[in-house]
Amino acid sequence: MTLVESGFGKVADAFHRTVDDDGRSGAALSVWVDGAPVVDLWGGIADEHTGREFTSDTPALTFSCTKGMASVLVAMLMERGALPPLDSPVVEIWPEFGAHGKDRVSIGDALAHRAGLSAPRRDLTIEEVLDNLLTADALAAQEPLWTPGEHHHYHAVTHGAITAKLVTLATGRPIKDAFEEYVARPLKADAWIGLPDSEQSRVAHVVLDALVENEPTADAETVYWLERAINLGCGFSLDRVNEPRFQRAGMAGVTGIASASGLARIWSATVTPTQGVRLIGDETVEALRTVRAEGPPFFDVGPPPYQSWGAGVMVPSDWEPYLSPASFGHDGAGGQVAFADVDARVGFAYLTNRMVDWERGQSVVAALAEALG
Template identity: 30%
Template sequence: MTTEIHGTVAPGFEAVRDAFATNWEMHGDVGASVCATVDGEVVFDLWGGTATFDDGERDWAEDTIINVWSTTKTMSFLCCLLLADRGELDLHAPVATYWPEFAAGGKEQVATRHIMGHTAGLSGWDQPLDTVDLLDHDKLVGLHAAQAPWWEPGTASGYHAISQGYLLGEIVKRVSGRSLGTFFDEEIAGPLGADFHIGTGAEHDERIAHVIPPAAPLGADGGAIDEDSIAYRTLTNPTVDASFSSTPEWRRVEIPAAGGHGNARSVAGIHTLTANGGKANGQQIISADGLERIFEVQAEGIDQVLGADLKIGMGFGLPSPMLPLPNPHTCYWGGWGGSLAIIDMDAKLSFSYVMNKMGDTTTGDPRGAGPLLATYAALMS
């Protein structure tokens, strides 16, 4: 299958368009966008295919947005890094400094850095949950405040797949007096004019593409996994059906680890500041030193939930055997099903790929990799 690709490509980056188009021919893509900036300037902004809505099929348009799952986490990280840069949040101080109830269950010394680095031992909940509980921030943070860690904090990573967002959201609220979604909108997305939302209003519904779920819900393929394992307990309580993200209830609430809505343009646009010392669209949002905190390694080795060999900095993933990126000063994260944000500070590159048809993996997808490799080839030519 071929599809018409829309958008713009700067001279020298034409191969990215070809690689993006190949996703339909080789990988069955349905609707997607890909965008990158270099030195703060857009070098390509492309989209194509169709977006699935309640009333049938529409073309994926210039302003189509989609739930990007864990790519949302990168926005939560920026919120915490910005508060730290302003001296309002100490990433190494106990979380209980800002959220006293969190000290229960032996968590007196658990710091924000442990949550950002997936080493806090809070990758899931002890109490059995239903999917609808994901809409109840106060319930979930209350349960975690009382809960003991599942392993000794700081000793290893275990992907806090959905819990991370509630935990960071509560910290941001305690420190700033604003919800994470509001803080992000007022301090980052709004000033940059970026079309990315954590808590997405009804006025955007008509242009939101429906997620096309993978073959199985997250964690549902773990039948051979030990039911007492951290991986099983993390991914199956509750088991998340991706189709739930197309409901108004999911869109409206703030789920800062998995519920953000945007497109490649907005993800790449926001991380233009990450790639360029905190500056984008002529505005200095965060200092370059504040962004260097990303490279403070929090965990390195086999993640207890994903089973992948990861190197995790202050929130963002760092180059590792699983993702051997060309430049060392690079950070990244991706979303369930294939969305991706790559920020290469050496090349001053911000790259993003976003799609509606989810792949079956949480740890990489060839549809984002092809355009990314073509981008690096263009930069090196």
């Protein structure tokens, strides 16, 4: 049953305008305020091949929203003392990471895309790419692409390997199991970093043909490193994200799976008790969302707007304004938007299975800002 509390009608209208009516794709929206849902909506098609419709609990690929999910887990482990604080050197828990001058890289810098490891120098095998820890070991052994701490560049895929390694070092368990125990299960959230086989048939099928890729304008070397940040030297690309083996593998930067309600309640629980659970406290939230990287990245990606980063979370910028300066979260390729807002005590998730743009989710966020006044 859909939910639209009084005062949120314009949010519902904005959401419905984002759902294509061509029978190929759909979307879902969940908004929580003060730990309770105020909007839960869905519409359209979850799988164009079968005609299966989006429902309240349809899980969808979260793409880079997965980074936010993983970073919240890292923050929880820090708060519990299982990981050292953000400004501690990574080598304090992961000695091998210090090779080739990376010994001074802090955990916070590694999470804020400042470690110089946005792409592997050697070609990884598909087996390594499907294993967070093997990818992490390859990154730890390599020379960074720039002097760590002096620049930043988005670690599109490799970020997940780093967070997964930190979680395993802290817990002795794969990130999929730790995430399930510490985050998803307490909140009764349909959210996974590593999809169980039993859930595969429920997942929305991603429609990719609407995505328009811009022609590269940078020099050949820059294009090489930008492309390598995605393909990792093994040919991994967006057109493989519907393959079950990638979803099962739980690549902790890109292949998380969640329902909109599951993802929204996770972000809600970072700023206010939700389902009786508060994942992290106020002090940890402030540490997580403190700006650590902003402005032009190391490799030329063209003119602004540019993203801004806390420790593994995206913070407000011209690229992604979110709800207010007190917001933090993560967007995802092709339109996903998920975040919390400290002042409004909001948890928000907009998920879609159609790769087009970010403007759809942002239009819903703008309507929410108006509704909240």
